[in-house]
Amino acid sequence: MQTTTTKSQSRTQSLVKGESLQRFLALGALVILLAFFSLISAPFRTTENFTSILVATAVNGVLAMGATFVIITGGIDLSVGTTMTLCSVILGLVVTNSGLPLWLGIPAALAGGALVGMVNGILIAKLKLPPFIATLGMLNVSRGLAQILSDVKPVYFEGHPEFYDLFMGKPILGIPNVVFVMFGAAILASLVLTRTILGRYTFALGSNEEATRLSGVNVDAWKITVYSVAGLFAGLGGILIAARMNSAQPSVGMGYELDAIAAAVIGGTSLSGGVGSIAGTIIGALIISTLGIGLSIIGVPDQWKLVITGLVIIGAVWLDILRRRGRA
């Protein structure tokens, strides 16, 4: 047994090395993008612009954290974008229509998100629907509900300037609070993922669901929890996007789910489950927004932006795969 142990030990070490390398690679791609745009564009390399990039990352970053949990379990959540919208509408209605105080709107939005997530989880864990289909259905349902509740009209936070101020106004060191909210959520999410039972079971589910079940873990309950967490992040996303727009817009949100999934996967989360990190996801989200803003600043036409974005998604994930293959 001696030799085998040493072998697997060295393999474990290389795995650990591999993992820091992964962050390094995704981070490397981000640094290259930042350096490239900074080099060729003076307006890009301004503090204001870096702040803009952070602000533009906030919503997608938060949604992508939820996506990360779900993808680590081996699932997928297509409903995060429209659930975000639904939550921003809930927030808007609570704050403006009911005359309730602002601080009640925030938990209402989060609860709404968690509820949609829980429905996703129940459909998947109890009714055994494939996650793709359950969340595709809920994508439509959330979107419809957002429009029904808002009567297909934006909800404005008139008479509630404190809401905008809380998240976007009053920047600290020039950085609006949405950015701090995103990083705060990231730290929390990362702790949950690496240091709590929920995190442990998230990885266990993605690694081998049946083995987890046979170990006496109530996998249905934990799966429902994970999708609820994703819904919770969608709720937070709804709050942030409402703050950014100083209103709740019932028809934004389509396509956000793909950006969130792309951010997680670019950041090293594996669509086959069992692997992923919040730090990687944040880097992935930063890559997406840096690319978007960079191309926009240097004035690349829209149609070329699409092509380049497509190629960068493919390239970034390919790099990650090359790295893993090189290691394996």
Next chain:
Amino acid sequence: MQTTTTKSQSRTQSLVKGESLQRFLALGALVILLAFFSLISAPFRTTENFTSILVATAVNGVLAMGATFVIITGGIDLSVGTTMTLCSVILGLVVTNSGLPLWLGIPAALAGGALVGMVNGILIAKLKLPPFIATLGMLNVSRGLAQILSDVKPVYFEGHPEFYDLFMGKPILGIPNVVFVMFGAAILASLVLTRTILGRYTFALGSNEEATRLSGVNVDAWKITVYSVAGLFAGLGGILIAARMNSAQPSVGMGYELDAIAAAVIGGTSLSGGVGSIAGTIIGALIISTLGIGLSIIGVPDQWKLVITGLVIIGAVWLDILRRRGRA
């Protein structure tokens, strides 16, 4: 051993029964929808309207057939919608700009689709990208290319009335040719799937890719072929949508991929691979368009249509799962 044989024989029978039951169930859902709308709406139960449903099914039906091949291998193709658009643009440019005859535009569109599909296949088989990511990237690339090639302007088939006539004009028994093209393609696709090596390997890949590889099958080549076939269907979709619009519109196509996947899955194709049929897919596509047209005829508001569509997707797939569970 006598007992074992009898035992498993009865199991085979129930399996076979199960499989015809599956078609029966999806068909049942379709019949219920048709009956329901016919009952409550006189205009729904007209020949013209049934023709409209068939015409409205054509594009999605064709895309969904490609999706069926891909999903049976255990993959997914998010790029079919925008590839369809790209192919319609290619068709338009060949027919109008180059002065080449119409019949050259059709193979050009098909070839363009197959080429995009082949790129998808290479990214997935050779570069080992997850299908979700490879085709998400290509979704953007195709969309960008369609806009670049067309200079973001629709391409009209001026001076080529024969194109519209070929597919939409001159209906036989009141049914435009696009419908016959869809059913023709379905028969062909069904034959390929059930009676050729390609079909057999499509199922084998989805059932156990590694075992297929270890049987000496060149799985990479076959995977590339399957994605190319999906691209080919996207090309055909591009021809049909161009015919319906009598032009190529460079900005349609987003979201079509989700409808195509939903049609396949509602029709009994399993997202985990190895299971599926073209007949089921056509029924799935018919369910989607019947629902859309039915709700629109009885005047359900848009936002409620979304909610109902979401619930029907969930319900239809749930039924399918109930059936399988009952059988398994």
Next chain:
Amino acid sequence: MAELLVEMTGISKSFPGVHALDDCRFELRPGEVHALVGENGAGKSTLMKVLAGIYRRDAGTIRFKGREVEIASPRAAQDLGISIIHQELNLMGHLTVAQNIFIGREPRGAAPFLLDEKTLNAKARELFETLHLKLDPRARVSSLAVAQQQMVEIAKALSFSSVVLIMDEPTAALTDTEIDELFRIIRQLRERGTGIVHISHRLQELKQISDRVTVMRDGGYIDTVQTAEASIQSIISKMVGRTIFEATPELPEHPNSEVVLEVRNLNHGRVIRDVSFQLHRGEILGMSGLIGAGRTEVARAVFGADPHDSGEILIHGKPVAIRTPANAVAHGIGYLSEDRRRYGLALIMDVEANVVLASLRKFAGRLGQIRFDRTKAAAQEQVKGLAIKTPSLAQRVRNLSGGTQQKVVVAKWLAADTEILIFDEPTRGIDVGAKSEIYRLLNDLAQQGRSIIMISSELPEILRMSHRILVMCEGRITGELSAAEATQEKIMTFATQREAVVAA
């Protein structure tokens, strides 16, 4: 007599279309090792899964320490003190050894939802010390060899300090030394009063370790006997309901001297080192060695399933390039993997599709259309020739028993007219009846002039079947023995010939 720990009576369980258990009975006393035997598909695993809360029984009663109990979930079984080692490995590959062992029972930190990794690893280390296992608690399970993973499973089951321990074929993937270690642990547990259920197809083991044997057949209970009072032959006849003549099969006296396959200086990283050998026409070449010696790696490299760094492969004396399994198949090589469900079969496809999977092109027309009359005929021929027990060609392979599945894999390669067959652990997890059929099959194939490499971890099997035996250790071939000179002792000597020993 001590009070019964477990008493199961009248247990029935059906799956759609199958009566897996019919009025079954089983009892377990404290401090006994109770062996459960039966052919593949007899219902052993199902019966034990009912006891472990994984399946709900359709009828019958379960008494635990005299009290009637309802075991509704794996957790409920754990709470009663019943733990199980499953027949299949059930591990989370992305998690570490310690995380796997304590999944669902993680030591908690400052708050009840926080993990305490330090305590977790310490507890695992402690456990390994009491079990004399050399495992790193922080190693990722996916990085371990199969035998080590099996040890993790065993450690996990033992960590519950249960009163009932069910082991479903724990020894299938272990070598003799590892099995000895396991038996030592079992005896230790027995002394503590733990009741142990031991399921195994290696009937010789029963004599070594068990007190009583219960035999099952076709989902029914047959008999329970004291091990000491029963002969293996009598147990076998109870299992199969007929007598099996286990005479040594006849090997063709002299395999042809024609060299069919030659491997020269094959290397791949540290797992294959300078491997060279020859395979003759009509020969069965046994490959022996401890688990992890690199036999599978050699087979996969020769077959093109994995790349190799250097080396030459010659077929009929001509060097050939084998980079993919497709190349190998084109050169007439077939490989039967040690894990047929993962690497050998398309489980949700039918018998016919699996049989012709490796040779489909032969049956295709110019347009790529499959000639179903021919594929059916070919599959039917194999089903007949190999006596594959299937109700029809349209049966899904998933629904066949383990031994029958193995025959389907063999059929696949025969249908492809394969000249060289590499069997990797062909009898793993297969009952005695099916096993002797596989042996006969191997002999028939050799007699027909096909050349066979047989990798096996069971020494009696290797000794009985091979014309010639190669022994591997740590990626090298350390010895070659002819059938005449080979003994278990000689093989073990070569198998443990580590590099350090050689150098000394």
Next chain:
Amino acid sequence: SGSATAAPSGGAGSPAASSGSGAAPYIAIVSKGSQHQFWQAVQKGATDEAKAKGATITYEGPASESEVDKQLTMLQTALDKKPAAICFAALDSKAAIPYLQKAKDAGIPVVGFDSGVDSPIPVTTVATDNIAAAAVIADKMAALIGSSGKVAVIVHDQTSQTGVTRRDGFVNQMKAKYPNIQIVSIQYGAGDPVKSADLAKTIMTANPDLKGFFGANEGSIKGVLNALKETSNEGKIVAIGYDSGQQQIDAITSGVEAGAITQNPVGIGAKCVDAALDAIAGKTLPKVIDTGFYWYDKTNITDPKIAAVLYK
């Protein structure tokens, strides 16, 4: 800082005027879209005008008119580039207020275009009165169908401002002035000519006696035209559209479509740039610069004044 840039002295067609600072003033234009021909035509007008006047511009817009959030990011990016002026077509003007405030604080003049910006910050708004335009369509429709009967509307989007104002302008005018006209259905087709066609067909199926269709943007009216063609109802049902494009122009010329409202997208683009340059120069501007809209039909489609504002 931005407004400090020396400006062209305003003399039309004198690109040399920017010689004062040596650098061409930079104007960032954020529109409502980029993937429709209407917005492409606005871009063309702006680009040509900027070239003529010696300014540099960038032009971008979100992929769809519901992407309020993405547009705000573009607006922020535009601000970060510290342009001499910003032209902005708000998808939701209230949502943009904080950003407009930032522009004001930075001394960057903002010119609103296409639709009004609900804020005192923009120095001027170059816009079409969509409500009035849609009311004209209602009047034309009423005249064409004889002030009674059933009509239906296909709109591109239930939430975007252009969709809502055109729909409401039409509906309100009908309600106010033509009590005998019944609007039987309003459907939303995402501007997709095929989806809109399928919807239009369902409306005709449900209302065989339908007399008229209003398609509220180019994609919607294309859908109506396709549906009429597919059901052989061309010429039997009155179709009125919005914007231009080859298919509409052909349909109007051939009489299948009764007419349409067009704005002057090229003119909007050009006037935007002019207004921005004026603002940079510190000139006072009228609160609204009306770019006007035009009813065109078979009778006036070849009129050079109309032909000039149509895009193909």
